[in-house]
Amino acid sequence: MPLWRAPSPCRTLREMGPDAIGVPARRIPEATVVRLPVYQRILADLLEGGITTVSSEELAERAGVNAAKVRRDFSLFGSFGTRGTGYDAAFLAAQIEHALGADRDWPVVIVGMGNLGRALANSDGFHSYGFRVSGVYDVDPAVVGAAVGGTTVQHLDQLVDATAVAPIGVIATPASAAQSVADILVAAGAEAILNFAPRVLVVPGPVLVRNVDLSIELQAVSFFLARRPAVPAWPDLRSGTGTS
């Protein structure tokens, strides 16, 4: 997770004003937010397979969570299901898409074109759900000018106010450069920063920061393995829920 849990405010629809279209005002738990993309992916798979209706149980199984959680998650946004039947996959997918803002255009700039930056710039996830890589930056002369993910790598100096048209900045630089890149992104008007560098960033209040640290998850793995009761050929308690 990700990782560093954001204590984000997560404003309700009612607080949002005009955008709230008959949906009850609720605070959406962050835990729910990060499950929405998973449901969305599964619904897309189902639709592609010609399945038009799905129950909370079916969805829960595929998402590796429990059915009550699925129902609770959706109920936070309104009543999308039909009792006795389940959810209309297409309708549900559209609701989630809207909730995630995936029906809007989200230009993204990525700073740092090492392997990670290139992986991100080329990934499906950064070219769908409304996202669009509008610019990629680096400082290495050997990299500047190259074509990556549909754009040409520009020098970081060019970033000055590129974020005026790209509210989301992604930091994929080494840790040592992360804070100064964050400062540049903020100065250029970034509203949110997705930080892949292992550093805690300091940014002004209104800028949203989310951190993803690839090696923290690995360290969490070693933590759990280190205190495992010695590689048990232990009876299958459950098989199939994926996570855990």
Next chain:
Amino acid sequence: MPLWRAPSPCRTLREMGPDAIGVPARRIPEATVVRLPVYQRILADLLEGGITTVSSEELAERAGVNAAKVRRDFSLFGSFGTRGTGYDAAFLAAQIEHALGADRDWPVVIVGMGNLGRALANSDGFHSYGFRVSGVYDVDPAVVGAAVGGTTVQHLDQLVDATAVAPIGVIATPASAAQSVADILVAAGAEAILNFAPRVLVVPGPVLVRNVDLSIELQAVSFFLARRPAVPAWPDLRSGTGTS
């Protein structure tokens, strides 16, 4: 986050038996586990800067969390601090290192040598804290045989039981290949899988799975931005806590 929160059991030290050396038996919350690497990083910085003692407040500020949380986190492992003074940075770092299992050797195999796989294989995080990339695999003939992160890329077919000496498998393949790679890793004896592919994996009970989905975090960003009260030039409530 990382992301998909693992409802992991997180066994206590006492349950662990022999390894528990006078430390109180407590269940360590997952939330604490993922903070330990952050503390560890900060302590390393402090030590490098010649600072030998640190208070929970100082540490909290640098980690972007609150001081009570820092104290609670450490107290779960024992009483490491000195009242009136703070924590001995080196001692604390050693305790965290031990808790995370970073004082052991953790061979890791990585499957999928696209940009992400290469980023991981070359990253510091996979070559420190006890981790060691013992093998990297792919199926693309154009990639097999190349040198990456200190080893040579082998064909996936060679993986058969490489995990006998590498309990941790990392999946950095496209989503479509993730489940079959997971099956191979499990068959080869993997005890834990760190999955970067956007797919919920199905694995037998005792295998620990943690998922990191790079684009879910991006989608969470758009969720929060989408319901922001319209780019407020809004009074700094707080500046400096980084995450939010």
Next chain:
DNA sequence: TTATGTGAACTGCTTCACAGCA
């Protein structure tokens, strides 16, 4: 009959506030 939507209970994590110790 079936499966949603939800009050209520529960579990887990965070934060407060202060006793206890250096």
Next chain:
DNA sequence: TGCTGTGAAGCAGTTCACATAA
């Protein structure tokens, strides 16, 4: 006096269990 360690309170997220509706 200063800062840790921790009961107790508070808050967030999950799960139960069932009323409700198709």
